[in-house]
Amino acid sequence: MTIKTDALIVGAGPCGLFQVFELGLLGIKADILDSLPNSGGQCTELYPDKPIYDIPAVPVCTGQELIDALHVQIEPFGARFHMSEEVTVVEQLDDGFHVATDNGTEFHAKTVFVAGGVGSFQPRKLRLPEAEQLEGTGVHYKVRDPARFQDRNVVILGGGDSALDWALALWEGASSLTLVHRRDEYRGAPATVAALKELEAGSKLRMMECAKATALGLDGDRLATVDIQITDSDPETLPVDDLLVFFGLAPKLGPIADWGLEISKKAIEVDTATFQSSTPGIFAIGDICTYPGKKKLILSGFHEAALAAFAAKALIEPGKKVNLQYTTTSPIMKKRLGVEED
Ligand SMILES: Cc1cc2nc3c(=O)[nH]c(=O)nc-3n(C[C@H](O)[C@H](O)[C@H](O)COP(=O)(O)OP(=O)(O)OC[C@H]3O[C@@H](n4cnc5c(N)ncnc54)[C@H](O)[C@@H]3O)c2cc1C
Known part of the structure; x- marks a missing residue:
């Protein structure tokens, strides 16, 4: 059975998780998958107990605490998680993408967000x-x-x-x-x-x-x-x-290199207005993307996720105006977040 989705996020590291949030605010429900059994990418795989000091407004948190907090933040958006599934195939269709994993799970996705970090973690x-x-x-x-x-x-x-x-x-x-x-x-x-x-x-x-x-x-x-x-x-x-x-595990770019995207220095080239790759409808955010001045930091990935979500909304619902709204004041965003109106 093919799973249909508006947005498929490949990689459940910090940036993939935050992509769920940014899409959710715009009313887009996502599916997210990772080759590992647990979410968190490098944060949980490489430094779960080490402190991070450069997340805005969070003076200090460990890698695991950051991932736990992101899960709380994205909870209202009900993303479907597919863990221990490595995406091996991404093929363009007339109306989106056919995506398949090493376990044989298949998706028909309108848009794809590659948040694959330094690649999928493969066993040594x-x-x-x-x-x-x-x-x-x-x-x-x-x-x-x-x-x-x-x-x-x-x-x-x-x-x-x-x-x-x-x-x-x-x-x-x-x-x-x-x-x-x-x-x-x-x-x-x-x-x-x-x-x-x-x-x-x-x-x-x-x-x-x-x-x-x-x-x-x-x-x-x-x-x-x-x-x-x-x-x-x-x-x-x-x-x-x-x-x-x-x-143990070592990250490898792996199958991402075979999806026909423009790659330079083992990273996907993107347009910094939309974070779209060379294939329209496929976005790349976080450590896996590259552009002039790119810094492999979590906060950069969060910004990239926000702009990619806006660009994807315009593709998923063509012709509909995408306005910038504030979570502080937008009734529809509050509804999506499941919080009470003031
Ligand atoms: C020791 C260390 C300390 C760090 N400290 C900081 C810090 O203090 N501040 C900071 O900002 N940054 C820090 N970083 C960098 C930060 O961890 C990365 O920038 C961040 O993890 C990138 O997030 P991401 O979501 O893009 O990718 P990742 O965290 O790498 O997650 C990518 C996920 O994608 C999955 N994936 C890849 N390919 C596939 C596929 N084909 N199919 C399915 N799943 C796939 C992987 O399994 C992985 O779980 C540190 C990094 C290290 C190693």
Whole structure:
């Protein structure tokens, strides 16, 4: 089923979230999607607990607090969120755009707002010769269906929250589960580490520290073994059906580069009056857009979102005059915001 929408926002970082607000004020309901399971982009992925000091009228807030506040602010506009969906295809139609994601979700959008930041966050890959051919069968970078790992020999590589949380979630159903981390200190929550260490004593859960995967062994075209080496000792060969790799995420421009838009220095060129890209109807805001003098700051993205919304309104409702109104005094904006008239 194709989802029809007036405005589809690609990227739920701070600028994509604020785009929901600016469109909402003008009476346009948006759909918003992100390749990550959680919104917030760089703010929540890279610095959730660090303070930000240059959001106007907010002397200080953390990355996570900014995203939480944006969610409160956009709540009245009822945007539909589609998370863990990476947009792979954007094609022009006579009356808008066909947009498709890696999960097969399809949209028919009148306008598209690319708020993709520095690109979609992609998992850092395991650099062993057979890893690429085994991706999706024996080597995995995310868990779509935990039931798949039932009664299987599972090895998890990594020492952050994803590795630890999945070790805790999967060990009981698995035939065996080994957590392999290259250091002896974990980056993830200490409480999860403590819970795993407690379970390890006398169970099918094993933790190998200061260790790394050095080779994969195949049985036909199926993953069968993984060699794990602890510091300089001889590698130990473990039987494995599924190898889960959680080495963190790195941003990549990825599919955005294939949508036929004018790109320079890995960013989408825009007209600064409308924040429209080289394709009419596709807007770009936030870190992903470029123009003379562009600064990759959150406040710049907020301004860009406002002008893009005005330009999109004129496309979505052609012939209708778009007046500037103040939230302080506009009855229709207050109605959209769900606040009482004075
Ligand atoms: C350590 C650090 C500190 C910072 N401190 C400040 C500061 O103090 N003040 C300030 O103004 N700025 C700061 N910045 C910069 C600020 O975080 C960025 O300017 C801001 O996050 C840009 O927001 P955005 O919404 O454009 O993109 P992002 O935050 O990058 O979000 C983009 C989102 O789009 C998603 N996406 C991309 N491609 C796709 C696709 N094809 N399909 C689906 N989803 C996709 C990504 O997964 C991501 O969630 C800091 C940055 C860092 C790294």
